[in-house]
Amino acid sequence: MRVVTLSTKGQIVLPRKIREALGLRKGDRFAITLEGNRVVLTRLSLPERNWRHWRGCLAESGALEAHMADHADEVQRDERMSGRVRSSDLASE
Numbered sequence: 001m002r003v004v005t006l007s008t009k010g011q012i013v014l015p016r017k018i019r020e021a022l023g024l025r026k027g028d029r030f031a032i033t034l035e036g037n038r039v040v041l042t043r044l045s046l047p048e049r050n051w052r053h054w055r056g057c058l059a060e061s062g063a064l065e066a067h068m069a070d071h072a073d074e075v076q077r078d079e080r081m082s083g084r085v086r087s088s089d090l091a092s093e
Contacts, residue, residue: 002018028043029043030042030043
């Protein structure tokens with residue numbers, strides 16, 4: 001158990017190990033409640049962090065590969081239109 005001291009402004013500093021273990025960052029918001037003689041802090045989820053919930057959801061869908069193929073087609077089409085591709089290159093397609 002770590003002991004922390006209340007500042008003259010009513011602030012406490014959470015020990016680094018606790019912040020790191022919980023992934024706490026500057027600006028995180030908390031609900032504070034009193035349970036008997038205990039002060040309980042509960043982190044509130046922030047809207048800008050909710051994107052992490054969706055991270056990787058398309059990993060197995062093939063969406064990235066399809067996007068990359070579409071992009072390659074667009075680049076090739078743009079090169080043809082700008083005249084940067086030689087006609088001999090087009091014959092091999």
